[in-house]
Amino acid sequence: MHLVIIGNGITGVTCALTVRRLHPDARITLVSDESPYHISRPALMYTYMGHIRPQDLKPYGDWFWPENSLELVQATATHIEAEHHLVHLSTGAPLAYDKLLVATGSVSRFERWPGQELQGVQGLYGLQDLERMHRETHGVGQAVVVGGGLIGVELAEMLHSRGIAVTMLVRDTHYWGSVLPPEEAALVNRQLQAHHIHMHYSTELAEILGDSAGRVRAVRTTDGREIACQWVGLATGVTPNLSLAQASGLETARGILVNEHLQTNQPDVYAAGDCAQHRQTGLGQVPVEQLWYTGRQQGETVAYAICGQPQAYQRGVWFNSAKFFQLEYQTYGQVPARTPSGTHSFCWQHPNGQLLLRINFWADDNHAVTGMNTLGIRQRHDVWDQWLRQGTPVTQVLAELGAANFDPEFFQQHEAAIVGQFNEQFPQHPVALKRRKGLFSFGA
Numbered sequence: 116m117h118l119v120i121i122g123n124g125i126t127g128v129t130c131a132l133t134v135r136r137l138h139p140d141a142r143i144t145l146v147s148d149e150s151p152y153h154i155s156r157p158a159l160m161y162t163y164m165g166h167i168r169p170q171d172l173k174p175y176g177d178w179f180w181p182e183n184s185l186e187l188v189q190a191t192a193t194h195i196e197a198e199h200h201l202v203h204l205s206t207g208a209p210l211a212y213d214k215l216l217v218a219t220g221s222v223s224r225f226e227r228w229p230g231q232e233l234q235g236v237q238g239l240y241g242l243q244d245l246e247r248m249h250r251e252t253h254g255v256g257q258a259v260v261v262g263g264g265l266i267g268v269e270l271a272e273m274l275h276s277r278g279i280a281v282t283m284l285v286r287d288t289h290y291w292g293s294v295l296p297p298e299e300a301a302l303v304n305r306q307l308q309a310h311h312i313h314m315h316y317s318t319e320l321a322e323i324l325g326d327s328a329g330r331v332r333a334v335r336t337t338d339g340r341e342i343a344c345q346w347v348g349l350a351t352g353v354t355p356n357l358s359l360a361q362a363s364g365l366e367t368a369r370g371i372l373v374n375e376h377l378q379t380n381q382p383d384v385y386a387a388g389d390c391a392q393h394r395q396t397g398l399g400q401v402p403v404e405q406l407w408y409t410g411r412q413q414g415e416t417v418a419y420a421i422c423g424q425p426q427a428y429q430r431g432v433w434f435n436s437a438k439f440f441q442l443e444y445q446t447y448g449q450v451p452a453r454t455p456s457g458t459h460s461f462c463w464q465h466p467n468g469q470l471l472l473r474i475n476f477w478a479d480d481n482h483a484v485t486g487m488n489t490l491g492i493r494q495r496h497d498v499w500d501q502w503l504r505q506g507t508p509v510t511q512v513l514a515e516l517g518a519a520n521f522d523p524e525f526f527q528q529h530e531a532a533i534v535g536q537f538n539e540q541f542p543q544h545p546v547a548l549k550r551r552k553g554l555f556s557f558g559a
């Protein structure tokens with residue numbers, strides 16, 4: 116069996132490694148136009164900031180690939196001839212496959228602003244973007260970042276690390292308004308302001324202005340303000356990379372349409388990771404998942420299907436984590452920006468404005484937890500995953516919260532305040548605080 120994988124991101128590589136384990140004799144070829152070697156996309160920012168060396172972006176040493184009989188090809192796949200089981204490459208002769216995985220990831224999404232082709236205007240997705248950013252921010256004093264999501268903050272932190280003054284334009288009334296509840300957004304905003312990032316909310320980009328040499332000199336906002344800058348980062352989201360799929364007759368909507376085994380509409384052609392769109396989704400699931408861990412899970416699922424041991428894709432409990440400068444963020448389960456009807460939302464914040472814990476739970480008799488957010492506090496994945504899967508009552512979760520904590524001292528310091536606030540807000544579900552063996556613990 117010859118498996119050809121287009122894209123060597125986390126999805127493609129996870130699939131390759133899983134197939135190697137399930138099918139030791141398979142021939143496996145990974146094709147990528149970004150880099151012959153797999154790189155960690157979330158780590159890109161740390162090379163710009165000088166925290167890691169460029170070679171540290173590679174999670175596996177160069178010896179790893181021949182050692183595991185994985186063939187690497189650097190080329191762009193231009194067209195799939197599904198009826199002949201061939202994929203055409205920019206470098207010449209087509210590759211014949213028995214099974215093909217399209218794992219082409221995402222591309223930055225821009226809105227066709229006037230001036231976005233100027234020198235010094237770009238997004239951040241891949242290695243080439245990072246190299247361009249290295250070159251084009253050299254000597255820059257002022258930059259504008261458009262968009263208030265995770266990549267927007269990464270760009271702000273990267274620029275800030277080089278002493279570049281950053282202005283962020285955010286369409287929403289508060290930071291990442293489509294995802295974060297207002298309390299979390301306010302806390303992140305304070306963090307951004309503490310790092311002297313100039314935040315302009317309810318503000319949209321109208322135009323990017325250039326100088327006579329074709330380089331950006333300013334941006335104009337829709338309310339008519341002109342902000343001088345020598346570099347603009349466009350962080351207005353990503354969209355599935357469909358170039359290959361659309362050139363090859365794969366059925367697409369927002370992403371490449373796949374069934375629960377990640378099969379496309381073409382025989383022996385699969386799609387997974389950021390570029391795929393589930394035809395059917397369960398409750399609380401999204402059709403296009405653009406995260407590192409979902410790429411890994413989909414890479415595993417598709418490997419089982421390719422090896423003739425299909426297992427329907429199950430994402431499990433949603434989670435994500437990020438860092439806003441020094442502020443760590445974790446989210447598990449469902450915590451939308453607005454509390455959904457039928458659920459309660461308990462939100463505790465430390466008076467220092469740097470710690471936040473939110474727990475959402477059903478407003479019925481069972482009051483099972485439905486999701487949680489933390490800022491400045493680290494929780495254990497396995498514990499929350501179990502609580503959410505099992506629909507654990509909020510009172511029990513609060514009673515056992517110490518078990519989820521990475522920092523054992525945290526709850527000794529703050530538990531009384533957290534439980535006190537919970538009991539004030541929800542007197543119908545009291546949590547009793549007990550002292551045991553010199554350590555605080557909670558009992559429902």
Ligand SMILES: Cc1cc2nc3c(=O)[nH]c(=O)nc-3n(C[C@H](O)[C@H](O)[C@H](O)COP(=O)(O)OP(=O)(O)OC[C@H]3O[C@@H](n4cnc5c(N)ncnc54)[C@H](O)[C@@H]3O)c2cc1C
Nearest residue numbers: 122124125126147148149157191192220388389405406407
């Ligand atoms: C700057 C940044 C930071 C991020 N940080 C986080 C984070 O902290 N946590 C998190 O969960 N997620 C994060 N993400 C998202 C995460 O990186 C993606 O969800 C993940 O990389 C998707 O993996 P993938 O394998 O599906 O696609 P990709 O990683 O995009 O890999 C696809 C590869 O296919 C190549 N390719 C595309 N088309 C072709 C073609 N026709 N021929 C050959 N090669 C092709 C691309 O060049 C690319 O190398 C971040 C994303 C970015 C951009």
